[in-house]
Amino acid sequence: MDRVPTSTQQPVRGEPWAAPTSAGFAATVPVPGSKSWTNRALVLAAQATGPSEIRGPLRSRDTELMAAALRALGVPVQDGPDDGTEGRSWRVLPAPLTGPATVDCGLAGTVMRFLPPLAATARGRITVDGDPQARLRPMGAVLDALRALGARVTGDALPFVVDADGPPAGGHVRLDASASSQFVSGLLLSAAGYRDGITVEHVGPPVPSLPHIAMTVAALRSVGVEVDDSRRDRWSVAPGPVAPWSTPIEPDLSNATPFLAAAALTGGSVRVPWWPRRTTQAGDAIRDILTAMGVDVRWDGDALAVAGTGRLEPVDLDLHDVGELTPTVVALTLFASGPSRLRGIAHLRGHETDRLAALAGNVRGLGGDADETPDGLVVRPRPLHGGMWPAWADHRMATAGAVVGLRVPGVLVDDITTTGKTLPHFDRRWAAMLAGDGAR
Numbered sequence: 314m315d316r317v318p319t320s321t322q323q324p325v326r327g328e329p330w331a332a333p334t335s336a337g338f339a340a341t342v343p344v345p346g347s348k349s350w351t352n353r354a355l356v357l358a359a360q361a362t363g364p365s366e367i368r369g370p371l372r373s374r375d376t377e378l379m380a381a382a383l384r385a386l387g388v389p390v391q392d393g394p395d396d397g398t399e400g401r402s403w404r405v406l407p408a409p410l411t412g413p414a415t416v417d418c419g420l421a422g423t424v425m426r427f428l429p430p431l432a433a434t435a436r437g438r439i440t441v442d443g444d445p446q447a448r449l450r451p452m453g454a455v456l457d458a459l460r461a462l463g464a465r466v467t468g469d470a471l472p473f474v475v476d477a478d479g480p481p482a483g484g485h486v487r488l489d490a491s492a493s494s495q496f497v498s499g500l501l502l503s504a505a506g507y508r509d510g511i512t513v514e515h516v517g518p519p520v521p522s523l524p525h526i527a528m529t530v531a532a533l534r535s536v537g538v539e540v541d542d543s544r545r546d547r548w549s550v551a552p553g554p555v556a557p558w559s560t561p562i563e564p565d566l567s568n569a570t571p572f573l574a575a576a577a578l579t580g581g582s583v584r585v586p587w588w589p590r591r592t593t594q595a596g597d598a599i600r601d602i603l604t605a606m607g608v609d610v611r612w613d614g615d616a617l618a619v620a621g622t623g624r625l626e627p628v629d630l631d632l633h634d635v636g637e638l639t640p641t642v643v644a645l646t647l648f649a650s651g652p653s654r655l656r657g658i659a660h661l662r663g664h665e666t667d668r669l670a671a672l673a674g675n676v677r678g679l680g681g682d683a684d685e686t687p688d689g690l691v692v693r694p695r696p697l698h699g700g701m702w703p704a705w706a707d708h709r710m711a712t713a714g715a716v717v718g719l720r721v722p723g724v725l726v727d728d729i730t731t732t733g734k735t736l737p738h739f740d741r742r743w744a745a746m747l748a749g750d751g752a753r
């Protein structure tokens with residue numbers, strides 16, 4: 314039976330976006346800073362012993378919401394000097410966290426999961442809400458954990474209220490983080506400010522997106538916070554000072570994936586400059602995924618260079634660790650030489666939308682053949698026709714529609730502006746890539 318993705322999204326404003334087709338191009342595509350790194354940097358900088366400068370941050374809806382949340386709690390987050398680069402730096406000036414305040418999470422998982430543990434260390438009443446669709450995202454485990462750690466929180470999902478009275482006791486808490494790694498990351502990021510620190514123990518089916526927890530641990534250590542992650546499913550943060558943030562933000566590799574997929578699908582080539590050789594970002598997994606599909610992937614100086622080879626092999630992949638790549642990968646598998654299977658991603662049902670239902674439904678809407686499984690998707694390539702590819706308020710659904718549209722005339726994305734969640738001006742960047750801007 315066809316399922317329709319859960320969506321309370323508001324009626325889409327404006328005209329649908331006609332996805333351009335392409336028969337190949339050569340382009341250099343710089344991508345802005347990482348969402349995941351930027352929002353970790355902001356949360357840590359707000360707790361630091363002195364001012365921080367966050368260089369090369371992502372400036373998008375998710376990160377502007379995090380900056381606005383910190384300002385609402387009394388922490389100035391100011392523009393740094395304008396050096397002409399896109400990701401204008403942020404200067405964060407730590408100050409006592411106070412309510413009353415209202416925090417808008419939008420649809421950002423990082424804001425709704427990272428901010429409440431910080432808010433619990435403030436003083437005053439803090440009301441937290443977000444987009445209608447955000448109210449459907451799993452939150453209960455984090456809010457229960459905060460209560461167990463001594464915080465006063467009313468509610469089990471957005472909207473909820475934190476009645477803060479200075480740093481809670483903290484201590485040891487058990488929670489089921491199988492719905493989102495962000496439950497763990499959020500608690501760890503503010504744990505140094507709890508009186509006894511925090512030890513988080515996961516109990517339940519495997520935690521998804523473990524590289525994102527490794528990123529959290531790396532971020533904490535970079536500001537001098539002591540973290541013990543030596544035991545599986547257990548993370549312990551000691552109480553103590555947080556040093557100012559100083560690490561430049563890496564480019565967002567997940568945001569790079571639709572552009573790399575475009576090269577793979579059209580026989581074109583794309584270079585993404587400043588691709589880190591070592592990183593905790595999930596998006597780095599695209600190198601192995603494209604290679605497994607038969608695409609030419611190589612280093613070119615400081616850039617990653619991807620070129621289509623005219624063939625795309627089918628894949629059987631466990632994306633449990635790198636679930637946010639699924640929409641891009643599905644777009645690619647639609648054009649592979651046989652059926653593909655994607656596994657380990659049941660938790661995507663709690664992302665911006667139910668991504669498994671949205672992807673299967675959108676593929677079928679273009680005449681394709683995709684089915685949900687209990688923990689993923691099966692995609693069987695067949696000729697597609699044009700039609701509407703709804704974004705379901707989900708930035709990665711929108712960018713996946715752009716990828717599909719490269720090979721299928723007449724694909725329309727109902728709301729391309731939803732890409733502003735993590736990648737402002739996506740449509741302009743896409744057009745520039747197809748025009749071969751910056752090609753070498």
Ligand SMILES: O=C(O)C1=C[C@@H](OP(=O)(O)O)[C@@H](O)[C@H](O)C1
Nearest residue numbers: 349493494495498521522525637
């Ligand atoms: O911590 C982070 O920055 C993120 C963790 C992951 O969340 P889930 O564990 O909920 O998949 C990922 O999908 C999301 O895009 C960003």
Ligand SMILES: C=C(OP(=O)(O)O)C(=O)O
Nearest residue numbers: 420421422423637664709
């Ligand atoms: C799951 C994602 O986002 P969020 O940070 O809102 O969970 C994503 O960007 O793919």
